[in-house]
Amino acid sequence: MKRIIFTLLYGDGAFHLSRNFRLQRIGDADWLERNYDFSRVGFAIDELVVLDVSRGVRSPEDFAATLIRTTRSCFAPVAAGGGVRSVDDARRLLRSGADKVVVNTATAEDPGLVADLARAFGAQCVVASVDAVRTEAGPVAVVDRGGREVGPLRAHLERIGSLPVGELLLTAVDRDGTGQGLDLGLLNEVPASVRCPVILSGGIGYSSHIHEGLTDPRVDAVATANLLNFVGDGLERARSETRDHGSHVAHFDADEARRLAGAAAATAGA
């Protein structure tokens, strides 16, 4: 089955929107629920990704607390990352509601950590995140939220192919937050040595971008962080459109999930 993933960007005490990796602060968890009815979005996704994109000094405790809070009413697999520099960092996230850990900079600069994570938690628990920027010389991989180039995208993905990771999250920085559609061309840079599922991200603005992406046989999942375009039942509609276009995605009933809140206590009390 293919997957539709939602990404939340958290940093310095608030959630953010991102455009070409430039962040715009929007509000805290309460704000997210009040303004975006986030629990409804959460009932319509195959997976939630929560990333710590803090620019200043990271507070792992604060991020862990936010993760617990954000995942309290999310009953789907959760991947979390941002600033994972040790097995203990990863363990903290796994104890705070995450099922998988996302690593980005470490895939370029500390492959030993990736191996350690796979040994401690299993390769299926490790998601390699790769951020790609198109240049005149071809696509390159960048780390530290686009801050530093680490070489041609293809060469970096070859490196990923030799690491024990369960998934590849490939993000087009140029498309990020633009709503112009996914950069399917980046998939041409994914070498055969990358045998894990590929999540493509960056550029989803409409539900048509979601099903276009999922129709590509090289794409296992798509991810969007676009809160504005998928408020309320936007992702539910995208799921049904995806199914209409022939891609196989799991069937969830967001309304039923909402109705079930407190259901066991109510029945038991009756």
Added chain:
Amino acid sequence: MAPRVVVVDYGMGNLTSVRHALEYLGAKVEPTDDPRRLGGARLAILPGVGSFRAAMHNLHERRFVDALRDFVGDPSRRLLGICLGMQLLCASSTEDAPTEGLGLLDVPVTRFPEDPSGRLKVPHVGFAAVRPGLGSALLPEAHGPADFYFVHSFRVDPDGCPGVVGRARHGRDFVAMVEQGNVAGTQFHPEKSQSSGLRLLARWLTDAA
């Protein structure tokens, strides 16, 4: 009144998401590493992520093995094993080295066979359709297949397994859910399976109320 559920904490994997799902449904959740707490409970969940051998070691060390066997001896009590928790209910597993399980379900747990073509990946990760059978109240046949989230490398073969109430496919069929009397197990994670999982947990909680 909120149903009370004891969640067995034996140091394998995190209990947070199981707890959140049960609380969302209105249950009162008591995680415990003390087997005596099972004594006063009617509902218990055995969660778990990790290795079967390490898990059994921890269950022995914390004296949960006899406590869980005693617990299910009373038919008014109900035990639900989730993922590794379901496997631990079984007679044995070949993970790491042959290891004896709780033996509440008389079936072995074995690894998915190697696929020479390499197309079939192990671990099996992701949402998969579960086809109900046997008309369980927890997974009614009338509702048809439902999608649940799996992460596992080992599984129970449905051939010769009594009480299979749900099957899923990864190359071949495997047991997605089993129910024998007051003991039930899901190979999938209901707490990570959106409305499908919440519905199942709500039924388990209220069936037992």
